[in-house]
Amino acid sequence: MTDRPSTQDIPDDDADVRRIKEVFAELEAAFAEQGAAGFDGRFTADIVFTAVNGRRFHGWEESHAYHKERLENHADGIRTWYEIDRITFPAPDVAVAFVRQPVATPVDERTNVGTWVLVKKNGQWWVSAIQNTGVAKA
Numbered sequence: 157m158t159d160r161p162s163t164q165d166i167p168d169d170d171a172d173v174r175r176i177k178e179v180f181a182e183l184e185a186a187f188a189e190q191g192a193a194g195f196d197g198r199f200t201a202d203i204v205f206t207a208v209n210g211r212r213f214h215g216w217e218e219s220h221a222y223h224k225e226r227l228e229n230h231a232d233g234i235r236t237w238y239e240i241d242r243i244t245f246p247a248p249d250v251a252v253a254f255v256r257q258p259v260a261t262p263v264d265e266r267t268n269v270g271t272w273v274l275v276k277k278n279g280q281w282w283v284s285a286i287q288n289t290g291v292a293k294a
Contacts (some may be wrong), residue, residue: 157215163246173243175281176251176274180238192224195268200275200284208268208288232263249276267291 179198186194196219197204205219206212213219239256246252252273258265271283 163244163252172245172251172276172281176243176253177240179274179281179283180240180253184237187227187236190203192220192227195223195227196220196279198220198283200282203283204285206287208290236261245258250274251276251281266293 159220168196182198183195186192186197196216198215201216202214203216204212204214205221207222207223209220214221225247227228236257238261239258241256243251243253251274253274255270255272257268257270268288268290270286270288272283272287273282275284
């Protein structure tokens with residue numbers, strides 16, 4: 157087997173892992189409150205967000221407009237939460253989070269899986285890219 161580089165070259169920093177988990181807790185709380193401003197509060201200005209339906213949004217304004225419309229008009233009775241499968245640190249100021257996002261509606265439940273890229277700027281973690289994919293029910 158050929159030597160391959162690892163994306164886990166930087167040791168996990170417990171404080172960074174904790175802070176990234178707090179970002180996801182903030183997202184859960186904002187969704188529960190149907191607050192798009194809070195939900196998008198940790199997104200970078202140049203975020204690239206790909207929704208589970210395949211729509212891609214470039215920049216905070218586009219992503220926020222989508223979340224504002226969805227949360228204000230389509231989120232009643234919907235619960236969601238995040239389950240972090242793994243966080244890797246390809247560099248000290250870059251994290252990749254592999255996430256499961258169950259979504260429960262009054263009529264069904266589904267799960268999205270996502271890959272999130274976070275960057276650390278001025279001591280704060282910011283979400284700079286999200287790719288969500290729906291998971292078929294078994």
